[in-house]
Amino acid sequence: MSSLISVRLNDEVLADMRHKAQRLHLSQAEYIREAILRFNVVLEQKERAERLKKASLKVRANSMEVNKEFSEIEHDPDVE
Numbered sequence: 592m593s594s595l596i597s598v599r600l601n602d603e604v605l606a607d608m609r610h611k612a613q614r615l616h617l618s619q620a621e622y623i624r625e626a627i628l629r630f631n632v633v634l635e636q637k638e639r640a641e642r643l644k645k646a647s648l649k650v651r652a653n654s655m656e657v658n659k660e661f662s663e664i665e666h667d668p669d670v671e
Contacts, residue, residue, distance in 0.1 A: 598623070 600608065612622035
């Protein structure tokens, strides 16, 4: 299913888009569709990175505590 949308672009952006679409042998519509798909991928990558960052920060304190415990064990002469 496809839908029709209307987009307003200033003359400079429109001329640049037309030129690039022609160079790539794409219709203007295909150029715009491809641009949207690529931008969606970029946004998904940024969102994934942000989720990983948040998850990392959640376990950071716990990881530091575990590292401290390992360090204490490592220097304990009674531990083989």
